[in-house]
Amino acid sequence: MEHITVLDDRRIILGVTGSIAAYKAVDLASKLTQAGARVDVIMTGAAQRFVTPLTFQAVTGRPVYTSMWGTDTGGGLPTHIAHVGLGEGADLLVVAPVTANSLAKLAHGLADDLLSVTALAARCPVVVAPAMDGGMYEHPATQANLAALRERGVAVIEPARGRFASGLVGRGRLPETPVLLGHIRRALGRGGPLENMKVVITAGGTREPIDPVRYITNRSSGKQGYALAQAALDAGACVTLISATQQLPVPVGAVLVPVESAEAMLDAVLTYSRDADALIMAAAVADFRPAEIAQHKIKKADQDDEAPTLALRRTPDILMAIKTQRAATGHPRAVIGFAAESHDLLENAQAKLRRKGLDLIVANDITAPDAGFNVDTNRVVLIDAGGAQHPLDLTSKARVGEAVIARVAALLGTDEEAR
Numbered sequence: 001m002e003h004i005t006v007l008d009d010r011r012i013i014l015g016v017t018g019s020i021a022a023y024k025a026v027d028l029a030s031k032l033t034q035a036g037a038r039v040d041v042i043m044t045g046a047a048q049r050f051v052t053p054l055t056f057q058a059v060t061g062r063p064v065y066t067s068m069w070g071t072d073t074g075g076g077l078p079t080h081i082a083h084v085g086l087g088e089g090a091d092l093l094v095v096a097p098v099t100a101n102s103l104a105k106l107a108h109g110l111a112d113d114l115l116s117v118t119a120l121a122a123r124c125p126v127v128v129a130p131a132m133d134g135g136m137y138e139h140p141a142t143q144a145n146l147a148a149l150r151e152r153g154v155a156v157i158e159p160a161r162g163r164f165a166s167g168l169v170g171r172g173r174l175p176e177t178p179v180l181l182g183h184i185r186r187a188l189g190r191g192g193p194l195e196n197m198k199v200v201i202t203a204g205g206t207r208e209p210i211d212p213v214r215y216i217t218n219r220s221s222g223k224q225g226y227a228l229a230q231a232a233l234d235a236g237a238c239v240t241l242i243s244a245t246q247q248l249p250v251p252v253g254a255v256l257v258p259v260e261s262a263e264a265m266l267d268a269v270l271t272y273s274r275d276a277d278a279l280i281m282a283a284a285v286a287d288f289r290p291a292e293i294a295q296h297k298i299k300k301a302d303q304d305d306e307a308p309t310l311a312l313r314r315t316p317d318i319l320m321a322i323k324t325q326r327a328a329t330g331h332p333r334a335v336i337g338f339a340a341e342s343h344d345l346l347e348n349a350q351a352k353l354r355r356k357g358l359d360l361i362v363a364n365d366i367t368a369p370d371a372g373f374n375v376d377t378n379r380v381v382l383i384d385a386g387g388a389q390h391p392l393d394l395t396s397k398a399r400v401g402e403a404v405i406a407r408v409a410a411l412l413g414t415d416e417e418a419r
């Protein structure tokens with residue numbers, strides 16, 4: 001697994017309490033470690049009935065803390081008093097899963113085990129992921145405790161609906177690791193260079209209907225657009241993701257606006273860009289659409305080989321429409337486009353940058369097998385309005401996303417202010 005920049009070298013305390021979902025926390029600890037975080041696990045006594053400390057020690061490569069009475073803390077903490085040593089300098093405290101009992105302790109400031117003592121000593125942001133039977137989760141006492149924690153700024157990860165170990169069905173299941181990771185990224189991204197910035201991102205290839213069954217589309221997977229959305233969230237932005245694909249997991253925290261056609265994407269982009277700070281048009285918008293959309297499925301004749309001729313019409317150019325809106329309103333303050341080209345990459349990209357009035361264009365050679373459509377890597381050149389070119393070597397779409405987002409922060413002048 002590739003390092004995740006927002007998690008890289010961050011100190012995360014992972015509190016694990018006594019729920020059957022404790023086994024899922026092992027995967028979370030492993031993924032956080034693989035992503036580059038330093039994970040210190042604290043287990044309650046009840047948690048150790050479900051999973052052993054050795055399991056977490058094996059996946060994190062670090063000592064696991066279970067008692068508030070020992071002074072042999074190992075692991076290079078700033079002090080030998082474990083709860084102070086753990087709390088001090090931590091970037092985030094995550095309690096996943098948190099039982100109704102541990103939740104109550106956190107809400108009321110009880111301090112009778114290492115986790116609850118550390119929670120009082122820590123000054124970092126806190127994320128909790130409740131996991132318990134549906135009746136316990138819905139109980140007014142639990143809900144009041146959650147409300148108290150939210151009031152104090154604790155981020156609560158909503159449990160998922162589904163089947164419990166008891167056989168009952170309801171809301172109270174610990175979400176899967178990618179969802180937990182998404183919330184953790186969101187919490188660590190707060191205060192990043194795009195904090196309070198509204199960023200609109202488009203992704204995927206539009207679908208232009210022919211009849212109720214068929215459509216014209218292109219090879220775009222949407223992966224680069226989704227990676228951009230995740231990078232913007234990691235930088236603390238409020239992200240609206242206008243997506244023509246429904247195949248990819250939506251990054252936690254992004255507001256999804258699903259669209260199909262270029263026309264629908266135009267409407268959505270104009271609406272959501274009205275007060276946006278930045279627009280990134282990563283979508284592969286179809287250039288042509290069928291002139292007529294047949295109401296019923298176009299049938300083939302049984303007797304002859306005749307095929308219908310499809311008349312096409314140009315779709316609206318969204319970036320050109322944004323250019324007009326921007327001239328009138330000043331929003332979005334920064335506009336970034338993509339140029340997917342199969343020849344004369346830089347010349348074509350530069351011409352597009354000028355014609356569409358962009359601040360930055362991401363030029364993308366789509367002929368290479370390891371870049372462009374449907375793969376996880378990309379090789380791009382960033383070209384700014386002044387004509388300066390910044391080539392990026394072959395890298396993941398995640399890293400390309402981060403590089404573009406860093407440029408967006410520079411364009412908005414928020415890169416220096418970031419904490």
Ligand code: C5P
Pocket residue numbers: 262281282283284285286287315316317318319320336337338339340352
């Ligand atoms: O002109 P071309 O389609 O190559 O330009 C690519 C850039 O323009 C991309 O950022 C794409 O999202 C955007 N685009 C647009 N409206 C279209 C076609 C492309 O905004 N109809």
